[in-house]
Amino acid sequence: MAVCLLCIIVHTPSSEFLYREKPGRGKRGTERKATQQAEYQERYMLERVDMHNERFTAYYKAQNIISEDEWDAFMDSLRRPLPTTFRIAGSRQIAQTLGNTIKDTYIPLLHNVTFEDEVIPPPSQIPWYPDGLAWQFNVSKQVLRTSPEFKKFRSFLVHETEVGNISRQEAVSMLPPLLLDVQPHHKVMDMCAAPGSKTAQLLEALHANDTATATSTPPGLLIANDSDSRRAHLLIHQSARLPSPSFMVTNLDASIYPILRSMTPEKRRSVKNTPSQFLFDRILCDVPCSGDGTLRKNVGIWKRWQPLDGNGLHSLQVRTIGMFMNFSRDSFFLLTEFDLVDVSSQLPELIRRPGITNWSPTVGRSIDTSHPSWAAYIETVPEDNRAESKMLETHWPPSNADTLNLERCIRIYPYLQDTGGFFVAVLERKESHGLSRRKQEGKRAAEEADMTIPEGKKLKLETNVSPNEPGDAPSASTSSAELINAIDDAATIVEDAPATEQSHTAATAQTSKPRVADPSFKEMPYTLVSPDDPALVTCMQQLHLNSDFPTSNVLVRNPEGDAVRSLYIVNDFVKSVLAHNDYTRMRLMTAGTKVITKQEAGRGMDAHFRILGEGLPVVLPYIDPATIMMADLKALKVLLQTYYPLCISFQEPFRSAIDARDSGNHVVRFLASQSADTTLLRDLVLPLWKSNVSITLMVDKKVKSALSLRLFGEDVTIAAREASKKKLLAGTSAATQHDAAEPGSEHEDEDGEVEKDENDEMDIEEQEQ
Numbered sequence: 053m054a055v056c057l058l059c060i061i062v063h064t065p066s067s068e069f070l071y072r073e074k075p076g077r078g079k080r081g082t083e084r085k086a087t088q089q090a091e092y093q094e095r096y097m098l099e100r101v102d103m104h105n106e107r108f109t110a111y112y113k114a115q116n117i118i119s120e121d122e123w124d125a126f127m128d129s130l131r132r133p134l135p136t137t138f139r140i141a142g143s144r145q146i147a148q149t150l151g152n153t154i155k156d157t158y159i160p161l162l163h164n165v166t167f168e169d170e171v172i173p174p175p176s177q178i179p180w181y182p183d184g185l186a187w188q189f190n191v192s193k194q195v196l197r198t199s200p201e202f203k204k205f206r207s208f209l210v211h212e213t214e215v216g217n218i219s220r221q222e223a224v225s226m227l228p229p230l231l232l233d234v235q236p237h238h239k240v241m242d243m244c245a246a247p248g249s250k251t252a253q254l255l256e257a258l259h260a261n262d263t264a265t266a267t268s269t270p271p272g273l274l275i276a277n278d279s280d281s282r283r284a285h286l287l288i289h290q291s292a293r294l295p296s297p298s299f300m301v302t303n304l305d306a307s308i309y310p311i312l313r314s315m316t317p318e319k320r321r322s323v324k325n326t327p328s329q330f331l332f333d334r335i336l337c338d339v340p341c342s343g344d345g346t347l348r349k350n351v352g353i354w355k356r357w358q359p360l361d362g363n364g365l366h367s368l369q370v371r372t373i374g375m376f377m378n379f380s381r382d383s384f385f386l387l388t389e390f391d392l393v394d395v396s397s398q399l400p401e402l403i404r405r406p407g408i409t410n411w412s413p414t415v416g417r418s419i420d421t422s423h424p425s426w427a428a429y430i431e432t433v434p435e436d437n438r439a440e441s442k443m444l445e446t447h448w449p450p451s452n453a454d455t456l457n458l459e460r461c462i463r464i465y466p467y468l469q470d471t472g473g474f475f476v477a478v479l480e481r482k483e484s485h486g487l488s489r490r491k492q493e494g495k496r497a498a499e500e501a502d503m504t505i506p507e508g509k510k511l512k513l514e515t516n517v518s519p520n521e522p523g524d525a526p527s528a529s530t531s532s533a534e535l536i537n538a539i540d541d542a543a544t545i546v547e548d549a550p551a552t553e554q555s556h557t558a559a560t561a562q563t564s565k566p567r568v569a570d571p572s573f574k575e576m577p578y579t580l581v582s583p584d585d586p587a588l589v590t591c592m593q594q595l596h597l598n599s600d601f602p603t604s605n606v607l608v609r610n611p612e613g614d615a616v617r618s619l620y621i622v623n624d625f626v627k628s629v630l631a632h633n634d635y636t637r638m639r640l641m642t643a644g645t646k647v648i649t650k651q652e653a654g655r656g657m658d659a660h661f662r663i664l665g666e667g668l669p670v671v672l673p674y675i676d677p678a679t680i681m682m683a684d685l686k687a688l689k690v691l692l693q694t695y696y697p698l699c700i701s702f703q704e705p706f707r708s709a710i711d712a713r714d715s716g717n718h719v720v721r722f723l724a725s726q727s728a729d730t731t732l733l734r735d736l737v738l739p740l741w742k743s744n745v746s747i748t749l750m751v752d753k754k755v756k757s758a759l760s761l762r763l764f765g766e767d768v769t770i771a772a773r774e775a776s777k778k779k780l781l782a783g784t785s786a787a788t789q790h791d792a793a794e795p796g797s798e799h800e801d802e803d804g805e806v807e808k809d810e811n812d813e814m815d816i817e818e819q820e821q
């Protein structure tokens with residue numbers, strides 16, 4: 053497999069769409085289409101958006117990519133609503149179970165549903181998505197509101213989405229992570245990541261070895277970055293549904309992302325003993341774009357589209373991509389050191405069109421595409437104004453376009469398989485430096501097998517790196533060539549400088565007064581807890597963690613390293629990155645995953661540690677199996693139906709097992725089995741809290757609801773009963789509000805959250821690209 057892949061997704065005004073009439077529409081299909089079309093039109097009318105834009109028309113006509121006789125049909129495709137699409141996420145085993153639930157329970161339920169005498173087609177699998185794990189359906193809001201069958205399906209989707217097992221994501225947006233082929237040992241960067249639908253896919257690939265009950269600890273790393281701090285918080289929220297010790301979120305302008313260092317085993321053995329830059333195996337560049345491909349669902353684009361938006365984003369796109377090409381594994385190269393990868397044999401069922409070698413940028417709002425080259429254009433600009441020109445040489449096709457294999461880019465047009473428009477280019481660093489790919493892979497495997505860094509008491513993030521030290525990212529105004537040279541120089545210096553100047557180890561961080569590179573960054577640092585910290589020792593005892601538990605990879609979020617509240621776990625590589633980089637410089641929002649929390653007890657009593665519901669899959673492999681209680685499906689139903697069921701309300705032998713336990717945290721395994729009302733296909737392991745006379749499941753109420761729906765076909769939880777009681781009391785107005793937020797609604801984002809203001813509408817656009 054490729055040594056380094058960069059997957060670039062750029063929607064620029066040069067992304068074009070072609071249209072072909074969809075074949076074989078029967079009368080009923082046409083009627084259904086008409087109903088949806090009417091709804092869609094109504095939406096535009098309501099929002100006072102006319103589905104026409106003269107500039108858009110002029111620009112795309114000038115590109116000569118759509119013939120006259122196809123033009124009307126092309127525009128028609130852009131005016132049709134997109135189907136609702138989702139994919140099943142989570143570990144492979146969970147995914148399989150959910151896939152079967154959809155196929156065996158919901159498809160038969162939704163078969164032959166009629167609405168106003170019309171048969172509504174059930175959801176169908178997206179043919180090109182691996183293992184049939186992505187689905188689509190195209191029903192009107194009215195159907196979703198009124199059909200009892202679709203309402204039930206919607207409820208299932210909403211609950212599974214809330215717990216992270218289903219991800220609502222536009223079909224074409226699922227493509228790039230698939231093409232990147234991420235492996236558990238890869239170092240991966242998602243540079244413009246929020247709100248994180250592709251990040252979730254990358255994380256799942258990193259966690260390919262997870263089981264239904266236990267999270268693996270992949271040796272690799274995924275950094276999800278976004279320059280917008282509000283949106284970076286969305287990333288944290290999203291990723292909490294997929295806890296990973298290999299995950300970090302940063303909040304930086306990707307075009308000036310600093311070099312990151314880690315301590316490789318080779319370096320540790322060397323005399324210098326210095327950390328060095330590490331390089332990424334896979335980089336996803338979902339750079340900001342004009343969003344033309346989202347026209348089918350983003351109403352506002354019709355009104356505001358103008359070509360200069362795309363032109364304006366071009367330099368940021370080039371800068372960002374150029375920067376990250378230099379962060380990809382093994383050395384430092386110019387852009388010409390990359391090849392476009394031929395991915396034509398991947399996802400064989402995906403209908404696609406090749407990249408183009410010729411396009412005509414417009415130099416003004418009025419759609420002036422008359423300049424055949426940048427040189428010809430700049431001649432027309434008065435000399436005094438040339439420096440201010442926003443048009444760059446790279447806006448035009450390169451003179452060697454025919455030699456770059458541009459046909460290997462993927463272009464998806466909406467009509468091809470009823471999706472949004474999309475562009476993907478997969479780039480791979482050419483073989484170099486005399487190292488064959490196999491040797492490079494072998495070298496990496498050896499490094500990864502030996503990544504444990506020496507333990508340090510209260511090891512902290514490096515905080516004494518000067519902001520102007522070698523390795524700093526050049527400023528945003530630096531040109532591409534300067535940028536590449538600067539990175540080359542910086543990297544050389546990092547490698548060659550004497551240890552005294554370059555060694556920013558934890559030891560120095562401990563003794564010197566912390567100096568932060570970015571004092572404006574206010575997040576708390578992550579600090580390693582000493583493995584023999586008395587609080588950690590107590591925690592291990594209380595939670596029955598065995599000696600394999602990675603005590604030297606436990607972090608807290610305070611500068612002192614005191615285990616006062618939540619404990620986080622990271623893998624060895626993340627630990628190394630934390631130890632050798634200034635957290636303010638990389639604007640680190642999160643690292644690893646929160647697994648354990650301290651539960652303060654009453655006066656005079658010892659505090660208790662407890663395992664968080666989302667942390668249990670990470671901790672489970674280290675829990676002494678003899679301490680895990682066994683229970684059956686009946687006990688599970690009681691625990692779902694009641695907040696604090698009394699211990700005496702359970703049947704033997706579970707009842708005696710609980711009685712024998714002290715108050716505090718326990719773990720219970722519900723064995724795969726069958727009962728009168730359901731079948732549990734795989735073991736389920738959950739944390740439990742015992743008080744004096746009762747017990748309770750320590751998982752989020754959303755997780756309980758999703759589980760209940762999956763197992764019993766209805767939400768039997770007390771939270772659901774209370775909610776419906778409230779709804780009844782509040783009368784029909786509450787019901788109306790609830791119905792408004794259904795999947796596919798223009799006011800709902802991929803989180804299932806209802807969006808309210810205009811800024812939020814922007815979020816929906818960007819999320820779904």
Ligand SMILES: C[S@@+](CC[C@H](N)C(=O)[O-])C[C@H]1O[C@@H](n2cnc3c(N)ncnc32)[C@H](O)[C@@H]1O
Nearest residue numbers: 244245246247248249250278279280305306338
């Ligand atoms: C197309 S959206 C990314 C969608 C995301 N990849 C997903 O699949 O959910 C582009 C993102 O880039 C972010 N962004 C814009 N300029 C950036 C920059 N200079 N550096 C990093 N992120 C940037 C925006 O905040 C936005 O969240």
